[in-house]
């Protein structure tokens with residue numbers, strides 16, 4: 001399959017490939033949440049311009065000045081309130097109708113889950129849950145909201161309360177991708193013969209390794225991006241805003257799977 005210069009042909013190719021796949025997954029990045037009003041962290045209006053990562057987004061910065069870093073954490077928390085957009089909803093529908101086995105996302109905003117996606121692996125964690133840096137106790141956002149900021153662990157400890165810092169479960173720059181996310185994505189990517197790559201330039205490892213892995217397994221790569229990711233060389237490239245292109249792909253998939261050559265529903 002080659003990249004076609006005709007946009008309509010790209011959609012048809014992508015839809016037919018998706019309908020013929022036995023196990024498809026999606027890899028998503030910042031671009032899928034831009035239509036929800038969350039600018040790419042790396043963009044000119046993104047989070048890192050206001051909160052330089054070296055100053056804010058490391059565990060050592062948080063330990064050194066919890067109140068300062070909590071200002072950034074509060075912004076991450078507010079992202080959880082943004083509305084999912086048609087791209088999130090199209091992926092959730094595709095999963096519900098049997099066309100997608102799951103999503104690996106580099107986003108932390110929880111919008112895939114809010115849109116209804118069920119299998120979502122969050123490589124960079126989530127600000128919706130919290131862990132005590134001292135005793136390891138875990139908390140939900142609802143449990144942490146009533147606490148003073150920066151919140152301290154309310155778990156009982158010998159001689160009183162634990163009282164140590166709680167940190168949102170987002171993966172900071174000096175932290176590792178959670179082992180359970182890596183293990184879950186390892187299990188999900190097995191036998192995948194098609195990957196949708198949505199709103200990511202595939203530059204950050206280890207997520208960037210996943211498309212290469214799918215290709216080594218003989219799978220197809222369908223890229224849906226505003227601008228092509230450097231070095232990805234997809235089988236089909238669908239350029240454009242994913243809030244427009246993903247719903248259109250969903251429609252094409254519904255039609256293609258009913259046709260000869262497409263997978264029977």
Ligand SMILES: [Zn+2]
Pocket residue numbers: 132133134135136137153154155162163164
């Ligand atoms: Zn604690």
